Amino acid sequence: MLSHEHPALWSPSRRHLLGASGALALGGLLPTGASAQAAWPSKSVRFVVPFAPGGSSEIVARSTAAELGKTLGQSVYVDNKPGAAGNIAMGEVARSDDQHTLILGHIGTLAVNPFIFDKLPYDANKDFKPVSLLAKVPSLYVVHPDVPAKNLKEFIAYAKKNPAKLSYGSAGNGSAGHLAFEYLKMTAEIFMLHVPYRGTGPMMTDLLSGRLDAAAVGAAALLPFIKAGKVRCIATGSAKRLPQLPDVATVAEQGFPGFEMTQWYGMLAPANLAPANLDKLAAETAKAVKAPGSLERLNADAAEAIGGTPAQFAQFIASEQERWKKVLLRAKVKPD
Secondary structure, three states: OHHOOHHHHHHHHHHHHHHHHHHHHHHHHHOOHHHHHOOOOOEEEEEEEEOOOOOHHHHHHHHHHHHHHHOOOOEEEEEEEOOOHHHHOOOOOOOOOOOOOEEEEEEEHHHHHHHHHOOOOOOOOOOOEEEEEEEEEEEEEOOOOOOOOOHHHHHHHHHOOOOOOOOEOOOOOOOOHHHHHHHHHHHOOOOOOOEEOOOOOHHHHHHOOOOEEEEEHHEEEEEEEEHOOOOOOEEEOOOOOOOOOOOOOHOOOOOOOOOOEEEEEEEEEEEOOOOOHHHHHHHHHHHOOOOOOHHHHHHHOOOOOOOHHHHHHHHHHHHHHHHHHHHHHOOOOOOO
């Protein structure tokens, strides 16, 4: 017993050794701050997509999730939760506190919905932490083959000669396709009737049958129909021509310098995600979206991988909100 030992044996050096050994013993039982942090994620990560399966959103999400799971040490699975223009899923994830739930942010949920809905179940700027801008998908402007226009210039001239005769469809009020055509209408000073649908699928059915004259849709959903000759692409909303459509000029090339219209997708985390976890997630996500496997999937659908930092994504969101707020107010866009 220590109480019976000779006082000389109970020296400062002995105290130090015993203290050190005790600390080592405890260290083997209790995780340090560093090791506890390194354990994140400690279970599978849920990546919510606030839209129905299919289309650009799922392509971007699954491409990123597949690569991210390889480096995080836990599986990352995609969970589609459509409804109310993405508001249902955004509201749910905003309230999540399990540190393992993420959501795909989109031009609609972050830069459109805050300005067209009187009330939302989430605050786009306060309830989430931007992680990384994942990808941009250019909008393609297409017409039914019966429309007598081979390019954008001819289409604009035809629209001006036939005011209110042409119609264009979209996946719904405030959707990316709606924004794309309203932006073009404002820029080119033309008028067309907007026909909103409940999703891209039913809209494409009417476009292919000729009940609609035109539409603006993400490249991934349109490329097969363009190549089959079922719709004609008159312009791309990208900053430069697409390798998949080298003969189709951009809107900017056809008389409107600086015009760019792309759908974009980024990763968001609930605002309560620990800062260290955010740093780790952001670094791995930026690498995942640029990994060979992800690039192959995205390039096949004309999507451009980005992979920026949280600060860059936050700045991008702010600029897009400022941009689209003006368009939405001028076009008087209201939710369905």
